[in-house]
Amino acid sequence: MAATFPRRRTLFEEINHISSAADNEYVLDLMKELNDLNDEAVGFRWAAxxxxxxxxxxxxxxxxxxxxxxxxxxxxxxxxxxxxxxxxxxxxxxxxxxxxxxxxxxxxxxxxxxxxxxxxxxxxxxxxxxxxxxxxxxxxxxxxxxxxxxxxxxxxxxxxxxxxFNIPLYGDLNSTHVGLPEISQMIDLDMQQTRCFIVAEMHHLAWCMGRTCAVRPGSLGHNPKDKTSIQAGRFLMVVKTNSQDAEQASKAAKPSRPIKCRVMSPNITDNLVFSVPHRLLIIALRRGAIAGIETLDDLLNGDRLNIQWKPSFLDQPILLGSTPRGLDVSQKPASAASLTEYLRERGRHMGYERTITFYSIRRRIATDLTELVGPDHARRILGHSAQSKTLEHFYVDDAPITDISAMALGEVVDKKMMAQTRRLHDLSTTALGATEVRAIYGGVLNEAVAAFIEADTNAPELGSHTEWKNYRRRVSKIVFASLLRVRSEELQEGMTREEAVARVGNSKSGLMRAALDQCATAPAEDTMDVEPPAMLADGGFERDFVESPHEPDIEVLASEGVITRLTDEPGDTIDHDQHEIPYNVCVRAFMQLLLQFPEATPQLSHGGSLPMSVLPLAITARPRHNNELVCRECMEDEDIDTEHRTRTWKCMAHLQRHRNSDFHSLRNKFLRRLQAEHGPGSDPWSCPFCVALQHKRAADYPSAAMVLRHVKKSSVHVWGEEHEKLKTEAGYSDKWKQNTNCGAKASVRYDRKKRAEGFADRMAVLESYGILYSEDAELEVSRPTSYEHVLAGGPPQHIDAANVEGVTSIQEVLMNIDMGGVDDFLRDCLHDDPSPPNLPDALLQAMGLEPA
Known part of the structure; x- marks a missing residue:
């Protein structure tokens, strides 16, 4: 029997229901609930x-x-x-x-x-x-x-x-534009410099989405204010992210609807590097998020109409953040601020003359859309209201796309020439380049920072280490931006038109061009060209082999009657500009390149392997960890197991702590060599020196510790000179427990620190009585100091305080120390009265005083 649902009652019927079916208790509970809601509504803030x-x-x-x-x-x-x-x-x-x-x-x-x-x-x-x-x-x-x-x-x-106070009405608005050439440059540079390609490909996808869909960074990244981020289930992305006021929406002629854009694959192979669908599918394959598809061959060779996501991935964010220093991808969504910061840093490494943000991509696509489809349609795609003038005020740059001279003189506007002129002034054309930016770092930047700090009157003179560190970081950013601006001005002043045109040609995507060249020039695999197996001694073959029919090496052309001999000489190299490469071949090459880029040499199905050396900017897959923080001594020690030999340390402090330990001491090296020779199942233990000499007193030991004890206790009188010689060659000495890099363990460093602190306390006590000790060697000739009547170094001189003005006798110096912080020796020598200190006679004589 079909289930029946009651008719939904109107508000008037709900009110009548209160009076007809409710008792006093129900009314009291209802009024209490309404009063609580009313109290909660008092002072409610509805603003964004x-x-x-x-x-x-x-x-x-x-x-x-x-x-x-x-x-x-x-x-x-x-x-x-x-x-x-x-x-x-x-x-x-x-x-x-x-x-x-x-x-x-x-x-x-x-x-x-x-x-x-x-x-x-x-x-x-x-x-x-x-x-x-x-x-x-x-x-x-x-x-x-x-x-x-x-x-x-x-x-x-x-x-x-x-x-x-002469306050300006508006600030200097960031009007930078980032188009396809700039995105292509930064992708190539990022693939060269990134520490983790899996993190980099998230940002590359975000850049391509920003260019293709004209979205804000808040539409893609996690926003802490509204807790939103783009998820796998939202493949049709909502572009409009600005919240609409309820009162304005009620007065509008029609409600605001979300703008959706269907992202298609590029039609031109050179634009595959900006393809959102292909990059998104690569990320999905890497995570195993596609239902029924695990490899790239399953994806490209399948005949499915729709590609389905696994249900467990529908609520997960597409763009993930990174761990500290970008060493690995995290499971948290990437924030909108991180998308802008990552793009800004790549623009700075590329040497762009102005700071770029994620809105730079949105401004450029807004200008291109306005030129192509008009401002009204562009305003709809950007998610602006029809009455808004935000597009004209903050996004569109009319100067590069408007030939006002041709329109004023009644001439035909040459849009192609305007586009070429615009390219000559883009950021991609005027960029310094990664090589020039790297040249600024190092000595040039350090000298400029030192000069700036020396001339800065606001430098913290008595600041802490943290304050000085933060101050130097701020100064470094300011000086670097100034150096970058000066280099950019020098570049633009001396740039010729030929150099600008060459820069325009070099700003195109070098990554995709290299992949196409590899696909075009690499010959396809010939399944018929197989070497026959080797013949065995008994006349058979290594495996079953079927001899193919003999083929003549001449060919008769019936049309001309000419006999042509077929040779194995390779033909001319294929030029992909003249011979069009199939689209599916380019897609497979591009997707395999991205999927296997973290490996050393990606494999391409059409043309074999694609060495990274053929790519522009010498692109190589960098290690995911910072500077390959591995211990070289561990890698060179053959007796260390594989786990410790290939271990990658998290930071330099952890690696230094390992190097300062006794792990690489001669004693532990001998112990590891002894354990490697002993084997897991052999028993008992024996001294390798006694075994090598076949010593008559050789004995077996129950453990490796007993062997070490034997090596330590053995002497030349009992075991002979040859035994001692082998011990010395193995590294035995009184210091063979210490590490070989002259470091110290944490316990040793702690003891040294405590001794240094105790020495500093004693020096402070003596200094309070006017007894000063220098840490430098004694000077042969005394030299004046900044203090009057005080000389540094030289032979000792006795000064009579009564005859020198401004000098206080030591007998009149009051003791201003805390007796609780003094060690036992000085506590016995000092007391709290203002009389001369009760110091030893030898110390008083050295100071020029008479013993008590």
Whole structure:
């Protein structure tokens, strides 16, 4: 029997249901629930998360300012602070807000380093204070000032601050554009320099998605504010990510719908490097996320209409983040900020004259779409509303695509010439290159940083190690950006048109061109060209072999009657520009290249192996770990097992700790060699020196430790000179327990540190009494110091304090030390009275004093 569902009741019927079927207890529970919801709704903030953060930041700074001018005291409750920050006296409210703005306006800084604050940033103070003022009065049930009155008072002081402190209205907007040539350059460079290709391919896919779909970084990466990220189940990506206000949506003529884009494969083989579907499938194959498909051959040779994801991968993010230093991929989604930071670093390594962001890709595709399909269609693809002018104000760059001279003079606009002129000024054409950028690092950058720090009056003179480290890091970034800018200006000043044209040609994708060249020039495997097996001694063959029919080596052309002899000479090299390569061959080559790139030599089905040396920029698969942090001594020691020999250390500190241990001491090397010769099943143990000499006193030992004891205790009187000679050749000595690289174990370093601290304490005690010791060797001739009447080095001189002005006798020096921190020797020598110290007679005589 089919299940029946009741009709959904209207709101009026629900209300009647309360009065007809509800008892008093139900009504009380309902009212309690509604009252709780009402209390929760009081003070609800419906603005976007980013807006709330800006509002709270303004409130925090306003509270700190009032605390600084003693209007608020520490320890007050939130209600008391609200009464001071937003008092019932509106004149006092306006005065405090105006003073805060006048203090903050000249001291605020822009988002970029070294830029001033703008009027656009100051307006956030107005919006934040207006919101919190109205909210505070409403929560305290106090009549709030009229919105227009509060707005005008804040605007008045803002306008005055702009005029008084010369505050600009807008900042220097980042208008950089990143197109296909720049993406191609950065992909090739990243494949050369990346420490983990699996991490790099995530960002390459994000760049191609940003170019193909014109998405924001927040549409691809994880956003901590709204907890979203692109997942495998969302193959049709939602482009519009900006949240829409509920009130604006209710007043709109039609609701805003999400924009979806269907991503197709490129039609041109040279554009396969930017293919989103192929890169996405490679990532899916690497993770094993496709149902029923495990290898690339299964994918390319299959006849399925649709490719299905495994259900367990539908909720997993496509773009994953990386572990620290980018050594491996993590299981957490990549953040939107990491996508921009990764792209910015690759642009800096490429030597672009300006800083690029992920929005640089979006600005370039917005300009290209506007030129191709018009601003209205481009606005829809970008996810902007029809009435918005954001596309024209912040995205489209009209200058490179508009020949205003031809239009003004009535000439025909040559779009091809405009495109060529634009390419001459792209970032890919004016880039310094990775080689030039690497030349800036090292001595050039270090000298510039040292000169900057020496001339900087704001350098922390007495800062801690952490403060100096952070200060040098900031200085290094500033100096590097300056050097990069100077080199870029020199390059553009001396660049000729021929060099620019050559740079335009070199900026095309070298990776795909190399793969096509390999596929075109490598001959296909001939299954008939098989060497016959070798004949055995009894007349048979190594395996079953069927002799093929004999083929003549001449061919008669019936049309011309000419006999031609067939030779084994190879023909001319195939030129892929004249002979078109099949599309499926290029796809297989490209996907195999990406799938097997982490290996040393990827294998291509069509043309055999593809050596990495044929790729541009000498692309090689770099190790996933930092600088191959392996111990060379372990790799060269044959007696160490494979696990320890090939171990990769996490960081340099861990490797140094291993090298400072006694793992590579001569004693442990002898012990490992002894264990390797002993074998796992042989028993008992024996001394290798006694065995080699066939000593008459040779004996068996129950363990390796007993063999070491025998080697240590043996002497020349009992075991002979030959036995001692073999011991010495094996490395035995009094120090054979120490490591060979002159390091020290952690326990030894700890003891040295404690002894050094004790020595420093004793030196501090003696220094408090005027007894100073130098760490340098004694000088033959004394030299003056920065202290009056004080000489460094030379023969000892007795100074009479009574005859020298400004010198205090040691008898008059008060002891200013803590007796609790003094060792036993000095505690016996010192006491707390101001009389001369009770020091030994020899020490008093060396100081020029009479013994007591």
């Amino acid at each position: 998360v980013s807006t709330q953060i800006d509002q709270d930041r303004v409130l925090f700074n306003y509270e700190a300012f009032l605390l600084f001018i003693k209007q608020i005291t520490e320890g007050q409750s939130e209600a008391e602070k609200s009464a001071v920050m937003f008092p019932a006296d509106f004149k006092l409210l306006f005065l405090r807000i105006r003073l805060f703005i006048l203090y903050a306006a000249p001291r605020m800084r822009g988002r970029a380093r070294g830029t001033p604050c703008t009027y656009q940033s100051l307006t956030k103070i107005r919006s934040g204070l207006s919101f919190h003022a109205n909210r505070s009065y409403r929560l305290r049930d106090i009549e709030a000032p009229r919105a227009a009155l509060l707005y005008n008072n804040i605007t008045e002081v803002l306008r005055f601050a702009v005029h008084k």
